[in-house]
Amino acid sequence: MKRRITEEIHVARFHPELNKQAMALTTDQVFEKIGSFGRYQIVLNIFFNLCFGLWWGVPIMVMVFIASEPSWKCKNNSTCPFTKRISIRDVDDYKFRCKIPREDWEYVDDFTSVVTEFDLFCDRGSLGFVSTSVFFVGFFVGSIVVSPLSDKFGRKRPLFICGFFCWLFSFVSAFAPAFWFFALCRAIVGFMVGAYHIAVFVLATEFSGIRHRGIAGALVWLGIPLATIVLSGCAHAIREWRLLTIVTGAPGILLVAGYL
Numbered sequence: 001m002k003r004r005i006t007e008e009i010h011v012a013r014f015h016p017e018l019n020k021q022a023m024a025l026t027t028d029q030v031f032e033k034i035g036s037f038g039r040y041q042i043v044l045n046i047f048f049n050l051c052f053g054l055w056w057g058v059p060i061m062v063m064v065f066i067a068s069e070p071s072w073k074c075k076n077n078s079t080c081p082f083t084k085r086i087s088i089r090d091v092d093d094y095k096f097r098c099k100i101p102r103e104d105w106e107y108v109d110d111f112t113s114v115v116t117e118f119d120l121f122c123d124r125g126s127l128g129f130v131s132t133s134v135f136f137v138g139f140f141v142g143s144i145v146v147s148p149l150s151d152k153f154g155r156k157r158p159l160f161i162c163g164f165f166c167w168l169f170s171f172v173s174a175f176a177p178a179f180w181f182f183a184l185c186r187a188i189v190g191f192m193v194g195a196y197h198i199a200v201f202v203l204a205t206e207f208s209g210i211r212h213r214g215i216a217g218a219l220v221w222l223g224i225p226l227a228t229i230v231l232s233g234c235a236h237a238i239r240e241w242r243l244l245t246i247v248t249g250a251p252g253i254l255l256v257a258g259y260l
Helices: 001-016 016-023 027-034 039-061 089-100 129-152 156-175 179-207 214-237 243-259
Strands: 072-074 105-107
Touching: 027 105, 039 156, 039 179, 039 214, 089 243, 129 156, 129 179, 156 179, 156 243, 214 243
Parallel strands: none
Antiparallel strands: 072 105
């Protein structure tokens, strides 16, 4: 593709009689001449699918697993009358643990989450949802703040800079010593995702000819559901939330090499 563009420029520069004709071409007409949706655009689309999958799908959907509330059961029958394990679906019974001492009940599911790690129950139970909410607050702010900058300074830098920090803070969140630090990391990740996702979509479409622009824009979203499927399999096999965050987030660093 670069060779074809160079040839077009060479013709326009050294053949003045063709200069007016070359200058009259629009961007879409140039793409029709050099290839509307060829190998270059396909490779770009695949790369952007990886970006959406590892820098969007995984950081967002991992919260479904690492913020889950496990079931619990009684440890002291004198204060706790239940003999069964009680899940969040048992709405009335699930709240009973708020009436008894913490040492009289325990979590029983075979997975860990930020809920079990930081003991988010009863009065602190809503904090598990807060860690998801702050992500989308950051997403909203990032979309507003960075998107105009990508129009002014180009889309490549916001894509890779924000993508790198998205990976970094998603990875660092796995080592959070306290819930507030985990929530802060999630807010930063949300900001970075909101900042770069528009740049990715625009890059995927503006390098394609007008005839294939709709297809390019539609295909670029496939990375999110595919990443979610892979994430679900990983969550089934890895039951510890910190390890799951590391394993599913680590591959995102490889995409930073795309800047070169």
